[in-house]
Amino acid sequence: MRVRPMTIAIDGPAASGKSTVGEALAERLDYLYFDTGVMYRAVTWAALERGVRVEDEEAVTKLAEALEIEVTDATDDDGRQYTVLADCVDVTWEIRRPEVDANVSAVSAYGGVRHALVAKQRRIAAGEPVVMVGRDIGTVVLPEADLKIFLDASVEERARRRWLENRERGKDPDRAAVLDAMRRRDRIDSNREISPLRAAVDAVRIDTTAMSIHAVVDEAERLVRERDCP
Ligand code: DC
Numbered sequence: 001m002r003v004r005p006m007t008i009a010i011d012g013p014a015a016s017g018k019s020t021v022g023e024a025l026a027e028r029l030d031y032l033y034f035d036t037g038v039m040y041r042a043v044t045w046a047a048l049e050r051g052v053r054v055e056d057e058e059a060v061t062k063l064a065e066a067l068e069i070e071v072t073d074a075t076d077d078d079g080r081q082y083t084v085l086a087d088c089v090d091v092t093w094e095i096r097r098p099e100v101d102a103n104v105s106a107v108s109a110y111g112g113v114r115h116a117l118v119a120k121q122r123r124i125a126a127g128e129p130v131v132m133v134g135r136d137i138g139t140v141v142l143p144e145a146d147l148k149i150f151l152d153a154s155v156e157e158r159a160r161r162r163w164l165e166n167r168e169r170g171k172d173p174d175r176a177a178v179l180d181a182m183r184r185r186d187r188i189d190s191n192r193e194i195s196p197l198r199a200a201v202d203a204v205r206i207d208t209t210a211m212s213i214h215a216v217v218d219e220a221e222r223l224v225r226e227r228d229c230p
Contacts, residue, residue, distance in 0.1 A: 005146030009137035012151035015158035022133040036134035040108040041095035042086040061112030105188035138200035150199035153209040
């Protein structure tokens with residue numbers, strides 16, 4: 001008997017379309033959407049805010065263990081997908097700041113940080129049908145996920161998307177710098193020792209370089225439906 005996938009893992013590099021696709025797919029299926037990247041970002045934000053040195057693995061790990069991270073439906077109509085609270089402070093936009101971008105790869109490479117956050121992520125996924133998005137969802141967080149999707153796109157296309165995103169937020173970033181930062185993030189995320197960015201062997205790969213978001217969501221939904229009851 002075929003059963004509808006209840007746990008859907010979406011992984012892939014930065015700006016591969018994970019968040020947009022994940023959110024749209026969750027909405028179509030009426031599942032919870034959860035972007036695990038916000039947790040690593042919230043810990044990074046808290047470290048910067050509280051003067052904890054990001055090089056200090058032990059201190060950052062303690063912070064990750066203690067920080068209350070909550071993701072709720074959007075509480076403001078300012079373009080946000082959801083609201084992120086870190087110890088009750090609304091950090092939804094703060095965690096997108098360039099300082100957080102520059103430090104989050106280092107923070108997310110710490111074993112203790114990952115251990116603390118993965119436990120929180122598994123608790124969230126156990127509660128209800130979920131589309132969970134990240135780098136290691138199919139490989140580490142939810143290895144038993146019913147459907148695993150790995151989204152990818154060329155680094156140039158991903159940098160172009162990130163550049164456009166920044167422009168839409170009213171910034172005017174240098175294109176070459178965005179491409180450089182993207183390459184740097186890819187290098188750190190893919191080469192770190194613990195849970196590097198990698199497609200699970202049983203993941204379905206989708207190269208989104210030349211696809212519209214709409215087409216990717218349609219394809220993801222088709223993958224769910226084909227595993228559904230006939
Ligand atoms: O998806 P994002 O750009 O918001 O992720 C922020 C950082 O967190 C990124 O450098 C990779 C890391 N991350 C991770 O290591 N594991 C996850 N499950 C999600 C994000």
